[in-house]
Amino acid sequence: MSDTLDTLVNITYDELNEGDTATFTRTLTEDELVLFAAASGDFNPVHLDSEFAAGSMFGERIAHGMWSGSLISAALAMVMPGPGTVYLDQTLSFKRPVKLGDTVTVHLTVLSKAPKNRVIIQCNVLNQNNQKVVTGEAKVIAPTEKSRPYRPDLPKITIAS
Incomplete structure (x- = not known):
């Protein structure tokens, strides 16, 4: 396992600077939507039932906000x-729904660093049309030591029809 694609690398507190940015992108698939419902226990029909969702304010199925x-x-x-x-x-703050097939990108920006390795990070999630779907701020404790763990192999889970 020496392939760099299998290795994760962190950014330590000392390496972080105000204004640093990063992104993470994901597309909402049917499998992801159903697996999130199963993992969270949230079976609201606006997420899972096309007929019910058609009569909702969204007109179609949408992702769980917490996805x-x-x-x-x-x-x-x-x-x-x-x-x-x-x-x-x-x-x-949830700004607009995420629909099946939407590709969303999380944009992180370091706002400030505080004592005890605390970092405040602005979090904006935008869809493929560059529209904000979620905004917020996170407070984290950043790691103090460099680490390069291997990315674990996870089972391929699919939904049986």
């Missing part, structure tokens, strides 16, 4: 600051 929120968590854990980050606090 987008979970992408912020992933961006913090995987990209900046990365492995070893401890999530302390998060504000979220």
